Amino acid sequence: MSEQEKLQEFEARIARGEKIEPGDWMPEEYRKQLIRMISQHAHSEIVGMLPEGAWITRAPTLRRKITLLAKVQDEGGHGQYLYHAAETLGATRAEMIDALLTGKAKYASVFNYPSLTWADMGMIGWLVDGAAIMNQTMLAHCSYGPYSRAMVRICTEETFHKKQGMEQVIKYARGTPPQKAMVQDALNRWWWPVLMMFGPHDSNSPNSAQLIRWGVKTKTNDELRQEFINKTAPDLQLLGLKIPDPALHYDEASDNWISGEIDWDEFWRVVKGDGPCNKERLAARRDAHENGAWVREALNAYAERFEGEG
Amino acid sequence: MPNNSLANKILSVADDSFILGHRNSEWAGHAPILEEDIAFANIALDELGHAQLWYELYQELTGAEPDRVIFFRSAAEWRNTQLVELPKGDWAFSMTRQFLFDVYENVSLERLVHSTNPRVQEIATKIRTEEIYHLRHTSNWVKRLGLGTDESHARMQRALDELWTYALQLFVPLENERELIAENVVPDLGILRDAWQEKTVTHLSASGLQIPENIDSVPNLRAEHTEHLAELLQDLQQVARSEKFGVEW
Ligand SMILES: [Fe+2]
Ligand SMILES: [Fe+2]
Ligand SMILES: [Fe+2]
Numbered sequence: 073m074s075e076q077e078k079l080q081e082f083e084a085r086i087a088r089g090e091k092i093e094p095g096d097w098m099p100e101e102y103r104k105q106l107i108r109m110i111s112q113h114a115h116s117e118i119v120g121m122l123p124e125g126a127w128i129t130r131a132p133t134l135r136r137k138i139t140l141l142a143k144v145q146d147e148g149g150h151g152q153y154l155y156h157a158a159e160t161l162g163a164t165r166a167e168m169i170d171a172l173l174t175g176k177a178k179y180a181s182v183f184n185y186p187s188l189t190w191a192d193m194g195m196i197g198w199l200v201d202g203a204a205i206m207n208q209t210m211l212a213h214c215s216y217g218p219y220s221r222a223m224v225r226i227c228t229e230e231t232f233h234k235k236q237g238m239e240q241v242i243k244y245a246r247g248t249p250p251q252k253a254m255v256q257d258a259l260n261r262w263w264w265p266v267l268m269m270f271g272p273h274d275s276n277s278p279n280s281a282q283l284i285r286w287g288v289k290t291k292t293n294d295e296l297r298q299e300f301i302n303k304t305a306p307d308l309q310l311l312g313l314k315i316p317d318p319a320l321h322y323d324e325a326s327d328n329w330i331s332g333e334i335d336w337d338e339f340w341r342v343v344k345g346d347g348p349c350n351k352e353r354l355a356a357r358r359d360a361h362e363n364g365a366w367v368r369e370a371l372n373a374y375a376e377r378f379e380g381e382g
Numbered sequence: 383m384p385n386n387s388l389a390n391k392i393l394s395v396a397d398d399s400f401i402l403g404h405r406n407s408e409w410a411g412h413a414p415i416l417e418e419d420i421a422f423a424n425i426a427l428d429e430l431g432h433a434q435l436w437y438e439l440y441q442e443l444t445g446a447e448p449d450r451v452i453f454f455r456s457a458a459e460w461r462n463t464q465l466v467e468l469p470k471g472d473w474a475f476s477m478t479r480q481f482l483f484d485v486y487e488n489v490s491l492e493r494l495v496h497s498t499n500p501r502v503q504e505i506a507t508k509i510r511t512e513e514i515y516h517l518r519h520t521s522n523w524v525k526r527l528g529l530g531t532d533e534s535h536a537r538m539q540r541a542l543d544e545l546w547t548y549a550l551q552l553f554v555p556l557e558n559e560r561e562l563i564a565e566n567v568v569p570d571l572g573i574l575r576d577a578w579q580e581k582t583v584t585h586l587s588a589s590g591l592q593i594p595e596n597i598d599s600v601p602n603l604r605a606e607h608t609e610h611l612a613e614l615l616q617d618l619q620q621v622a623r624s625e626k627f628g629v630e631w
Contacts, residue, residue: 118411118416121410121411121419122411125410125411125412128407128408128410129404129407129408129614129617129618130617130618130620130621131621132453132621132622132631133449133453133622133631134400134430134433134434134437134448134449134452136631137404137407137430138427138430138431138434141407141410141423141426141427141430142427144410144411144423145410145419145420145423145424145427148410148411148416148419148420148423149420151416152416152417152420155416190621190631240631243630243631247629247630248625248629250624250625251625251629356411356412359412360411360412360413360414363412363414363472363473364413364414364415364473365414366531366533366534366537367414367415367473367527367534368414368415369530369531369533369534370526370527370530370531370533370534371415371526371530373530373531373534374525374526374529374530377529378529
């Protein structure tokens with residue numbers, strides 16, 4: 073078969089709704105795009121442990137402490153699962169981590185915003201995990217088998233995270249005056265960064281068209297963002313919380329909640345590494361990596377001496 | 383009053399497990415390998431879960447709600463050993479501490495499952511399976527780091543030298559603990575110490591590590607703490623104490 077025929081067969085398989093599996097023929101560009109997406113996604117899970125991890129020691133009840141630690145641990149598990157999915161395409165863990173630590177690889181820029189109060193734990197759970205779920209539910213239909221299966225498994229846990237987050241936001245929105253103020257402040261700070269999680273406008277999203285044709289994505293950034301706003305804005309308002317967007321309004325004709333314009337300058341600034349916490353997040357990951365170097369060396373040395381024989 | 387001595391004992395067990403779980407949770411997101419971000423967090427979760435079970439029993443005995451006990455007590459009222467409140471240190475330190483503690487928990491639980499107190503027996507039975515897994519995990523690490531490289535060996539030896547005396551506080555009996563031993567509610571700490579010593583020494587030696595010979599004075603009273611506990615509590619309690627006890631979070 074010529075390359076051209078292989079490509080046609082590949083695209084026909086995708087059109088029939090078949091999954092592409094690790095050993096199957098695939099265009100180099102498909103492999104490259106998937107490695108980029110999956111490893112970015114894995115990095116997001118790993119860096120995403122930090123803003124919430126910082127509050128485990130301060131959780132105000134034993135139950136909250138246990139559920140927050142379990143959530144952060146889940147995110148680590150998602151990262152691990154996704155690194156494995158990327159490895160099926162020929163990427164290695166060491167390469168991927170190196171790309172993260174040297175700043176070559178991206179991760180969800182929402183994690184470059186600081187978590188400043190306990191109410192952020194509720195808001196992150198509801199909005200950040202909620203936005204991740206919209207994206208991941210779409211990716212669960214992705215044409216690449218291992219990625220799609222990872223998404224199915226991960227989404228179940230994210231749904232649980234979102235539920236816990238909502239439960240907290242609801243409680244604080246109906247709580248004491250300081251709790252109300254805290255949760256409103258959290259919404260003020262997280263609303264826009266969460267809308268940015270869906271990525272640039274479709275008109276500025278160069279990879280989108282091809283990713284949709286190859287069944288990696290089935291919806292565009294703007295479509296997902298709109299779905300999220302429609303789903304979330306009324307619930308937040310019902311709780312008496314004020315969404316920090318004076319232009320936000322319901323449009324009867326389209327049955328959509330229409331938001332004001334995202335600050336795209338800020339978006340690109342954060343994506344390019346100049347957000348409020350980019351340096352801090354990468355420094356934390358680098359520290360963990362460097363402080364752990366002697367541990368990994370010891371594991372290797374031990375494995376060579378005792379596990380290699382026999 | 384035997385009930386009182388039981389409550390004190392249960393509180394000390396709960397506090398040890400809770401503070402250790404709290405300390406270990408600080409590794410989440412910062413562990414040397416991703417697999418341990420997951421596994422060590424899992425052990426921390428178990429310790430917190432075990433603490434919860436013991437605090438619930440404490441509540442049955444005294445009426446004190448677990449969240450009040452955890453978030454509204456000052457340092458001098460805590461009954462954990464100094465061993466568990468020390469800062470997490472490097473990976474060798476945290477792993478060695480967890481190992482020493484897990485051996486203690488295992489030799490203790492082996493006997494607590496036969497306690498004459500049905501609630502103690504029930505909780506011990508629930509916890510024990512998880513503790514067997516902890517010990518397997520930490521034993522493995524001790525061996526790999528003890529026998530890994532010169533650096534890992536040196537770090538493990540340093541951790542052990544520092545922690546050994548602190549660990550011995552686990553075997554200092556509480557006031558009136560004798561009554562509980564006489565009624566076979568809890569095992570004799572002298573017997574536990576021998577069993578602990580045998581198991582730790584065997585495994586540490588097989589891991590190339592030397593048991594410290596000069597034993598500093600073992601902290602005696604569980605009401606006495608290092609300055610690290612006050613710092614830990616400040617962090618732990620700040621959100622809860624921003625409201626009165628009883629406000630829901
Ligand atoms: Fe996740
Ligand atoms: Fe999540
Ligand atoms: Fe344990």
